[in-house]
Amino acid sequence: AEPELSQLQVVIESRDPGCHSYPHLASSEAYHLSVTEPVAILKADEVWGALRGLETFSQLVHEDDYGSFLVNESEIDDFPRFAHRGILLDTSRHYLPLKSILINLDAMAFNKFNVLHWHIVDDQSFPYQSMYFPELSDKGAYSYKHIYTPTDVRLVIEYARLRGIRVIPEFDTPGHTQSWGKGQKDLLTPCYSGKQPTGSFGPVNPILNTTYDFMTKFFKEISSVFPDAYIHLGGDEVNFDCWKSNPEVKEFMKKQGFGTDYAKLESYYIQKILDIVSSYNKGYMVWQEVFDNKVQLKPDTVVQVWMENNYAHELSSVTGAGFTAILAAPWYLDYISYGQDWKKYYSVEPLNFPGSEKQKKLLIGGEACLWGEFVDATNLTPRLWPRASAVGERLWSSRNVTNLQDAYKRLTNHRCRMLRRGIAAEPVFVGYCAHEAR
Amino acid sequence: AEKEQPWGTPCTQLLVFVATPGCDGFPSLDSKESYKLSVSEGSLLLSADAVWGALRGLETFSQLVGRDENGTYYINKTEIMDFPRFPHRGLLLDTSRHYLPLRTILETLDVMAYNKFNVFHWHIVDDPSFPYESLTFPELSKQGAFNAMTHVYTASDVQMVIEYARLRGIRVIAEFDTPGHTLSWGPGAPGLLTPCYLGKDPSGTYGPINPILNSTYHFVSSLFHEVSAVFPDFFLHLGGDEVDFTCWKSNPKIRAFMKEMGFGEDYKKLESFYIQRLLDIISSLGKGYIVWQEVFDNGVKVRPDTIIHVWKENSTPYMEEMANVTKAGYRALLSAPWYLNHISYGQDWMVAYQVEPLKFEGSPEQKDRVIGGEACMWGEYVDVTNLAPRLWPRAGAVAERLWSNATVRNLQDAYVRLADFRCKLLGRGVQAQPLYVGYCENEFGG
Numbered sequence: 001a002e003p004e005l006s007q008l009q010v011v012i013e014s015r016d017p018g019c020h021s022y023p024h025l026a027s028s029e030a031y032h033l034s035v036t037e038p039v040a041i042l043k044a045d046e047v048w049g050a051l052r053g054l055e056t057f058s059q060l061v062h063e064d065d066y067g068s069f070l071v072n073e074s075e076i077d078d079f080p081r082f083a084h085r086g087i088l089l090d091t092s093r094h095y096l097p098l099k100s101i102l103i104n105l106d107a108m109a110f111n112k113f114n115v116l117h118w119h120i121v122d123d124q125s126f127p128y129q130s131m132y133f134p135e136l137s138d139k140g141a142y143s144y145k146h147i148y149t150p151t152d153v154r155l156v157i158e159y160a161r162l163r164g165i166r167v168i169p170e171f172d173t174p175g176h177t178q179s180w181g182k183g184q185k186d187l188l189t190p191c192y193s194g195k196q197p198t199g200s201f202g203p204v205n206p207i208l209n210t211t212y213d214f215m216t217k218f219f220k221e222i223s224s225v226f227p228d229a230y231i232h233l234g235g236d237e238v239n240f241d242c243w244k245s246n247p248e249v250k251e252f253m254k255k256q257g258f259g260t261d262y263a264k265l266e267s268y269y270i271q272k273i274l275d276i277v278s279s280y281n282k283g284y285m286v287w288q289e290v291f292d293n294k295v296q297l298k299p300d301t302v303v304q305v306w307m308e309n310n311y312a313h314e315l316s317s318v319t320g321a322g323f324t325a326i327l328a329a330p331w332y333l334d335y336i337s338y339g340q341d342w343k344k345y346y347s348v349e350p351l352n353f354p355g356s357e358k359q360k361k362l363l364i365g366g367e368a369c370l371w372g373e374f375v376d377a378t379n380l381t382p383r384l385w386p387r388a389s390a391v392g393e394r395l396w397s398s399r400n401v402t403n404l405q406d407a408y409k410r411l412t413n414h415r416c417r418m419l420r421r422g423i424a425a426e427p428v429f430v431g432y433c434a435h436e437a438r
Numbered sequence: 439a440e441k442e443q444p445w446g447t448p449c450t451q452l453l454v455f456v457a458t459p460g461c462d463g464f465p466s467l468d469s470k471e472s473y474k475l476s477v478s479e480g481s482l483l484l485s486a487d488a489v490w491g492a493l494r495g496l497e498t499f500s501q502l503v504g505r506d507e508n509g510t511y512y513i514n515k516t517e518i519m520d521f522p523r524f525p526h527r528g529l530l531l532d533t534s535r536h537y538l539p540l541r542t543i544l545e546t547l548d549v550m551a552y553n554k555f556n557v558f559h560w561h562i563v564d565d566p567s568f569p570y571e572s573l574t575f576p577e578l579s580k581q582g583a584f585n586a587m588t589h590v591y592t593a594s595d596v597q598m599v600i601e602y603a604r605l606r607g608i609r610v611i612a613e614f615d616t617p618g619h620t621l622s623w624g625p626g627a628p629g630l631l632t633p634c635y636l637g638k639d640p641s642g643t644y645g646p647i648n649p650i651l652n653s654t655y656h657f658v659s660s661l662f663h664e665v666s667a668v669f670p671d672f673f674l675h676l677g678g679d680e681v682d683f684t685c686w687k688s689n690p691k692i693r694a695f696m697k698e699m700g701f702g703e704d705y706k707k708l709e710s711f712y713i714q715r716l717l718d719i720i721s722s723l724g725k726g727y728i729v730w731q732e733v734f735d736n737g738v739k740v741r742p743d744t745i746i747h748v749w750k751e752n753s754t755p756y757m758e759e760m761a762n763v764t765k766a767g768y769r770a771l772l773s774a775p776w777y778l779n780h781i782s783y784g785q786d787w788m789v790a791y792q793v794e795p796l797k798f799e800g801s802p803e804q805k806d807r808v809i810g811g812e813a814c815m816w817g818e819y820v821d822v823t824n825l826a827p828r829l830w831p832r833a834g835a836v837a838e839r840l841w842s843n844a845t846v847r848n849l850q851d852a853y854v855r856l857a858d859f860r861c862k863l864l865g866r867g868v869q870a871q872p873l874y875v876g877y878c879e880n881e882f883g884g
Contacts, residue, residue, distance in 0.1 A: 376871070378827045
């Protein structure tokens with residue numbers, strides 16, 4: 001008789017498997033998969049490793065020409081190289097319907113991604129429905145339909161949790177906040193032309209107590225709504241022009257002895273926000289400018305390196321200063337171009353930066369970013385997949401897994417797999433899948 | 439006080455009057471697509487010379503209808519006299535690099551109609567696969583398709599495409615590209631392709647169609663006999679691009695032939711020899727032909743009514759090529775700046791929109807020979823998963839450039855209209871991607 005596999009036993013060894021808790025940075029995702037007949041065994045310390053192992057097992061099963069399902073006898077000992085393997089989605093430049101987010105959480109799980117960096121609000125729209133400040137989305141969302149209700153948010157968080165994916169929300173301030181001003185009067189800095197307000201607004205106003213009263217209350221809500229240990233606080237691309245134009249801000253600069261160094265004002269603001277968020281026992285992630293501008297960061301701050309110019313050098317600086325870093329700079333997947341660009345994402349070696357062993361340990365992972373200027377539910381899935389899969393392997397697999405021809409074969413196979421599973425991943429190159437997308 | 443309704447008499451009918459409909463015929467290069475649309479109180483009138491104009495007018499009419507906050511449909515009073523600037527406004531789809539399911543092709547034809555495109559250039563076969571099921575040579579798709587059961591177009595599929603297109607005023611011009619781009623033809627037609635040589639021995643690989651064998655011309659004649667009957671349009675696209683001479687050069691029999699014919703080392707002469715005979719075959723079948731620019735560039739003797747398809751962006755600036763082609767007396771189609779498969783970050787529709795097809799030095803007669811152009815969506819990186827968002831609304835920029843007056847080129851105005859049109863496309867179930875930051879009332883998948 002032909003050898004048959006009749007069972008896959010899943011054994012989770014830790015006393016607290018984690019089934020009722022949330023995944024976190026230190027979660028164990030290692031697993032051991034032993035495929036022999038008649039019973040295969042998947043062993044993991046925590047449920048998160050079991051999820052990864054189940055995904056691998058599902059990929060080992062293949063179909064022959066007669067429709068029989070087969071799996072090769074195998075012995076696999078697997079664990080991720082990097083603990084933070086994320087995808088950034090931007091729901092402000094374009095609203096993404098819930099369904100679209102959930103489909104991508106599925107795809108993320110197929111690719112062993114474990115962090116959804118939800119860049120939920122920005123200049124253009126504020127779709128997050130806040131309980132304390134309902135006006136924010138009432139006035140700031142594109143429309144009443146373009147909103148994430150508390151139920152929607154809870155659904156995303158739970159859907160992600162069941163797939164071992166952390167949801168890290170980003171409420172980016174003090175820049176990137178135009179939409180906040182629609183529903184929160186006096187939050188943003190009024191810009192001036194000479195002595196007259198122009199009617200337009202700039203970044204969050206750092207000199208008013210009301211700003212910090214608002215942020216204290218707002219982040220209290222965010223800290224309770226989002227269970228992850230980390231919140232991303234943004235802090236990127238703060239344009240100083242408006243602050244410079246405002247007489248009260250200029251007065252404040254004088255009083256504080258900041259001179260004309262507005263980076264100091266930015267740091268003053270950020271510092272206070274970081275302290276507010278710390279008081280809620282959350283860790284925080286920030287874009288690299290916050291580090292570059294010498295804000296005082298808590299030791300467990302995660303700095304996200306995103307600027308492409310000389311990012312290796314930035315990684316050295318950040319880790320050299322003792323902070324954890326994640327790499328996004330070479331993985332801006334919204335930058336599309338003609339041809340097989342997955343190869344260049346795959347060829348990135350995150351630890352290729354000058355630094356000690358200790359420093360290198362501080363690089364805890366990276367994120368593929370899909371900014372939303374030109375992306376919404378009509379083109380998100382094909383734009384993200386399978387290109388992001390190249391990043392997924394780079395962050396999970398061993399450093400020496402770099403052969404492009406071999407990766408091509410597996411990636412095209414994986415793409416067809418995603419199609420079968422209902423993910424409209426675009427083609428890698430000329431060819432076909434046995435089961436095309438419908 | 440009651441809010442005054444700005445609307446007048448409710449309109450209940452759009453009267454369509456067509457002088458000489460031609461409903462049972464096929465659209466052609468000479469079809470009249472002009473129409474008049476008259477909207478006034480109590481009267482909606484669409485008139486056209488031919489049914490093709492009525493179709494264009496109906497599309498315009500559908501775009502003029504708006505809906506207010508109360509859900510009432512309305513249309514503004516208006517007088518429109520419209521006609522296309524260029525008679526050939528095409529879209530190329532490539533079903534060889536990736537198979538496109540029938541449904542996808544039909545959906546694309548729908549959206550083409552929304553954009554007043556009137557030519558579907560079906561680049562149906564090429565190197566990677568041969569999905570066209572030939573009655574005369576069934577082995578071609580049996581051996582050459584990606585999967586002969588699932589990745590083919592049956593005779594009925596092809597008829598469906600042609601009729602679906604016809605009902606939308608769209609011509610279907612099939613392209614069977616030779617002598618290059620034919621690797622997939624080899625397995626089903628042994629002896630057709632040139633065996634390449636490594637020294638004295640065949641290497642096992644194949645090159646373009648073998649131009650020196652009589653059997654080649656028998657085959658080509660039979661195949662095109664069938665193709666001419668299957669596709670009703672007067673024109674066939676015969677390809678003729680990117681012929682790689684390496685294989686021909688390696689083959690001793692071909693080298694001998696070159697000597698015999700006195701072609702020297704100029705393989706362009708051999709290419710022309712093949713193309714010449716092909717064109718004669720097609721002519722004898724009563725069809726006209728379109729060829730890629732290499733056929734013209736390489737000095738092949740073509741009939742005066744040949745249409746030259748300008749596609750190269752690198753060597754000669756394409757406007758120079760347009761000038762040369764039209765100066766030599768041939769009609770020209772422009773595609774070079776409209777390769778929509780070449781994606782890049784940002785609002786690239788603007789570049790496509792700003793192309794001016796007649797921006798070259800030439801006489802009015804020359805300019806008249808530019809009959810239009812085609813947006814091309816080559817399939818190396820495109821299949822059903824990403825075709826619609828990659829095509830729309832970007833191709834809309836090309837469509838307007840080919841239909842509207844040369845003076846309609848304001849980018850800001852076009853942006854507003856194209857963004858609005860994109861939302862309309864979403865409403866019609868088209869997976870058109872965003873132009874830029876923003877939203878539509880009803881999002882896709884929402």
